[in-house]
Amino acid sequence: MGGMTTDIKLIDENGRRVDGRTPEEMRPLKIEAGVLKRADGSAYVEWGLNKVLAAVYGPRECHPRHMQNPTRALVQCKYNMAAFSVDDRKRPGPDRRSQEISKITSEALSHVVFTEYFPRASIDVYVEVLQANAGTRCAGLTAASVALADAGVPMRDLVASCAAGKAAGVVMVDLGKEEDNFGEADIPVGYVPRTKEIVLLQMDGDLTHDEYTKGLDMAIKGCEKVYDIQRDALRRRYEARSLDSEIGAPEGVQKEVA
Ligand code: ADP
Numbered sequence: 001m002g003g004m005t006t007d008i009k010l011i012d013e014n015g016r017r018v019d020g021r022t023p024e025e026m027r028p029l030k031i032e033a034g035v036l037k038r039a040d041g042s043a044y045v046e047w048g049l050n051k052v053l054a055a056v057y058g059p060r061e062c063h064p065r066h067m068q069n070p071t072r073a074l075v076q077c078k079y080n081m082a083a084f085s086v087d088d089r090k091r092p093g094p095d096r097r098s099q100e101i102s103k104i105t106s107e108a109l110s111h112v113v114f115t116e117y118f119p120r121a122s123i124d125v126y127v128e129v130l131q132a133n134a135g136t137r138c139a140g141l142t143a144a145s146v147a148l149a150d151a152g153v154p155m156r157d158l159v160a161s162c163a164a165g166k167a168a169g170v171v172m173v174d175l176g177k178e179e180d181n182f183g184e185a186d187i188p189v190g191y192v193p194r195t196k197e198i199v200l201l202q203m204d205g206d207l208t209h210d211e212y213t214k215g216l217d218m219a220i221k222g223c224e225k226v227y228d229i230q231r232d233a234l235r236r237r238y239e240a241r242s243l244d245s246e247i248g249a250p251e252g253v254q255k256e257v258a
Pocket of ligand 1: 086087088090091097132133134135136137138177180
């Protein structure tokens with residue numbers, strides 16, 4: 001982000017971006033809830049070329065015990081990028097970047113989970129990035145919040161996440177890889193549509209005040225679109241579950257819904 005030069009035309013003469021999008025257009029987003037049988041809740045997200053899986057365990061007793069909070073649950077996220085998720089093999093294991101993303105994701109989710117219902121508990125959220133193409137923290141947070149809902153964890157609302165930024169002098173939503181690498185700024189946002197709270201806000205690069213305001217507005221509009229897709233995914237999951245119980249399928253056996 002910021003400063004790297006390229007021959008790639010990030011905006012063409014028609015105002016279109018590298019992948020043909022307009023500045024206001026997001027990459028295609030697909031979400032599926034309940035994709036893992038062994039986790040308490042799960043979700044799979046494909047967002048452009050990003051592929052992200054989230055799994056939730058808990059609420060369960062927090063270990064080690066000295067980490068327990070006697071008044072509320074801890075929401076603990078672990079964000080991990082698979083070695084094969086990027087062009088060059090990523091060195092496996094935690095690094096500063098994944099620790100930072102784990103922390104901001106945990107904090108964003110803690111704002112919506114009714115943690116006070118589960119003293120001394122831990123709610124563990126695993127975000128596994130299988131394929132990365134910029135915007136994985138937003139895809140991860142979006143997936144994690146659907147996985148929490150799928151696990152039946154009580155929440156004020158879902159967190160929807162989307163970024164905006166600036167590339168080739170143009171403020172745009174949902175930056176792709178080239179725009180992230182060679183652009184001027186990126187603002188990932190986590191948003192709670194029901195209360196209009198912002199639970200994640202970061203900025204990488206430089207923007208004027210007007211550009212920042214425009215970018216934030218675009219990111220929030222993006223979050224609202226993400227929210228609709230999250231809710232559709234949960235609705236489909238709920239309908240598939242109800243169908244299972246109607247036809248008396250054994251627990252854990254999920255039928256395809258036409
Ligand atoms: P985000 O994925 O949330 O946009 P960054 O801005 O830190 O987070 O990263 C942008 C993109 O850079 C990632 O989505 C990924 O495609 C790429 N990237 C990040 N870390 C690495 C790495 N260690 N090796 C190769 N590519 C990486």
